Amino acid sequence: AYTISVTASNTDLLPDGEINGNITISVPLPTGTSVDSLYPWYVVTVDNVKTYVEELTKVASAEGMIAFQIGHLSDIELLTEQPETRAVANVTTSGSTVTPYTDLAEAITAAGSNGGTVDILVDGSIDIGEAEFVINHDVTINGKGGTIFVTVVKGTDEKDTGNIAFNVTGGATFTLNNVNMTIDGTENANFAANGYDGTAFNVGIGSKLVINDSTVLVYNIERSTTAGGGYRASFEINDSHVTFQGIDGNAANGGNWTIKDDSILSLENVGSYGLSANSITTENSTIYASNVGYSAIYAYKSIDFGANTDVNIENCGTKLPYISEG
Numbered sequence: 001a002y003t004i005s006v007t008a009s010n011t012d013l014l015p016d017g018e019i020n021g022n023i024t025i026s027v028p029l030p031t032g033t034s035v036d037s038l039y040p041w042y043v044v045t046v047d048n049v050k051t052y053v054e055e056l057t058k059v060a061s062a063e064g065m066i067a068f069q070i071g072h073l074s075d076i077e078l079l080t081e082q083p084e085t086r087a088v089a090n091v092t093t094s095g096s097t098v099t100p101y102t103d104l105a106e107a108i109t110a111a112g113s114n115g116g117t118v119d120i121l122v123d124g125s126i127d128i129g130e131a132e133f134v135i136n137h138d139v140t141i142n143g144k145g146g147t148i149f150v151t152v153v154k155g156t157d158e159k160d161t162g163n164i165a166f167n168v169t170g171g172a173t174f175t176l177n178n179v180n181m182t183i184d185g186t187e188n189a190n191f192a193a194n195g196y197d198g199t200a201f202n203v204g205i206g207s208k209l210v211i212n213d214s215t216v217l218v219y220n221i222e223r224s225t226t227a228g229g230g231y232r233a234s235f236e237i238n239d240s241h242v243t244f245q246g247i248d249g250n251a252a253n254g255g256n257w258t259i260k261d262d263s264i265l266s267l268e269n270v271g272s273y274g275l276s277a278n279s280i281t282t283e284n285s286t287i288y289a290s291n292v293g294y295s296a297i298y299a300y301k302s303i304d305f306g307a308n309t310d311v312n313i314e315n316c317g318t319k320l321p322y323i324s325e326g
Helices: 104-113
Strands: 023-028 039-046 047-056 058-059 063-069 075-079 089-092 096-100 116-120 126-131 133-135 139-142 147-152 166-167 173-177 180-184 201-203 208-212 215-221 225-226 234-238 241-247 256-260 264-270 275-282 286-292 298-306 311-316
Touching: 039 063, 047 096, 063 075, 075 089, 096 104, 104 116, 104 139, 139 286, 147 166, 147 201, 166 173, 166 208, 201 215, 215 225, 225 241, 234 241, 241 286, 275 286, 298 311
Parallel strands: 116 139, 126 147, 133 166, 139 173, 147 180, 166 201, 173 208, 180 215, 201 225, 208 234, 215 241, 234 256, 241 264, 256 275, 264 286, 275 298, 286 311
Antiparallel strands: 023 063, 039 047, 039 075, 058 063, 089 096, 089 116
16 A cells, blocks of 8 residues: 655645646555556545545556556555445535545435535446435536436325425535436335326525436436426526436426527426426427327426427327316
């Protein structure tokens, strides 16, 4: 194990944990090992618990040496076997403190409570399981290619239909960058007639959901999105493909929507309203709606289909006219 630092005139040139561009480290091969038999890892130890954060890239080295690249300096171990568990995400707070997490749910919970950026470290799929996150500070998740699977926490009785996977409140902005995410509902065992219950995203007063360069699938659920903040809630889709599929109620339920930059919004097999909002603005994007019970697209205030907007509607409105039971 090695602890590496770079200083000049008592100044730390590469502070611990900060990303400062790649440098090459070269150390002697431990006795009885070879370059091929070793795996260099960046490791963090907190309360005597080691978390293996990132495998470092080996590069060409001199005889008897092993060389690898690293963009931030900290403790490094040369392992003869890959670690059984490793960090799946780093959380960076506003004070530039970086904390690794071996559980993505714990990372998102921590960021939601205090604000921060969640950087996914693995390129494979991650199954969070049942989720009920509260995002009351600005949170950004940066993906790395693998799919994040999320399940809405199941209901407990026939009146419990309001579980939310991601509840964005308190004026916070929740941003997904380059994220592949699949969210599915959980059937309420005590109220079969209600089908799959719960909500994927709720956005409160002054809060915002931003989806950038991502693929998001929400299916078999009561509501894909709700706007607890009404006209003061915002949804923004940029260069992304978002699909709401197999929705019992409304696919989208309120808020101000902006869809742009070659985005695709698909509404498929929706029981009530499709894209239902306070206002809708689009540009250079496509909306598909098929098999939506009531209106495929509805806005209380305004709909502005901007330049290069494609709207495709098929077999929608079969339940119209809507007859209120109230």
